[in-house]
Amino acid sequence: MVCFTQDTSIPEHEQWVITCFMVGDPGRQRSIPPEAQRGEAVVTHIKKACHEIGVEMPEPIATHEFEWAEHDTFLGAPSPVMGVDVLSTDAGKSLREPFRNIVFFSGTETALESEGFMDGALRAWSRSATEVIAYLKALHSILE
Numbered sequence: 001m002v003c004f005t006q007d008t009s010i011p012e013h014e015q016w017v018i019t020c021f022m023v024g025d026p027g028r029q030r031s032i033p034p035e036a037q038r039g040e041a042v043v044t045h046i047k048k049a050c051h052e053i054g055v056e057m058p059e060p061i062a063t064h065e066f067e068w069a070e071h072d073t074f075l076g077a078p079s080p081v082m083g084v085d086v087l088s089t090d091a092g093k094s095l096r097e098p099f100r101n102i103v104f105f106s107g108t109e110t111a112l113e114s115e116g117f118m119d120g121a122l123r124a125w126s127r128s129a130t131e132v133i134a135y136l137k138a139l140h141s142i143l144e
């Protein structure tokens with residue numbers, strides 16, 4: 001059910017958190033039962049996983065959930081998952097190529113490294129900003 005987890009604790013606040021992600025088919029399946037049952041199922045899964053590595057997880061004080069797929073602009077999971085070679089071949093290039101020098105594409109999905117993460121977003125921003133600057137310089141030299 002839980003596909004991957006992150007330790008998002010803030011020790012200085014004594015706040016101990018495990019962020020659990022459910023994506024793809026397991027995520028879609030998980031959306032079906034009522035909300036109360038969903039939280040319980042996640043806790044049971046994590047407890048079982050901890051038990052298997054010899055750690056007994058204490059009962060959580062609270063669980064919170066957010067359906068990223070229902071968010072107006074996210075429409076899905078935190079990270080795009082693309083097949084092997086998609087980003088580095090022509091299909092990937094078409095994600096990044098400006099459209100008639102009018103529309104420039106940025107966003108973590110267009111990064112060659114760390115796509116789906118903040119690092120990828122910054123790399124993509126840097127690349128697309130360089131493209132826009134080069135275009136404006138070229139335009140400026142034509143108009144001079």
Ligand SMILES: Cc1cc2nc3c(=O)[nH]c(=O)nc-3n(C[C@H](O)[C@H](O)[C@H](O)COP(=O)(O)OP(=O)(O)OC[C@H]3O[C@@H](n4cnc5c(N)ncnc54)[C@H](O)[C@@H]3O)c2cc1C
Binds near residue numbers: 074108117119
């Ligand atoms: C739950 C969750 C946890 C995450 N955890 C991590 C983490 O621990 N580490 C990490 O590195 N990354 C993490 N990420 C991923 C990270 O947040 C993204 O990779 C990053 O924010 C992408 O940046 P971006 O600039 O490409 O896109 P976004 O941050 O998505 O920015 C796109 C912007 O465009 C706006 N927009 C969309 N459509 C339109 C439109 N039609 N008109 C105008 N505006 C529009 C959106 O509102 C949004 O503000 C997480 C993401 C999620 C959802």
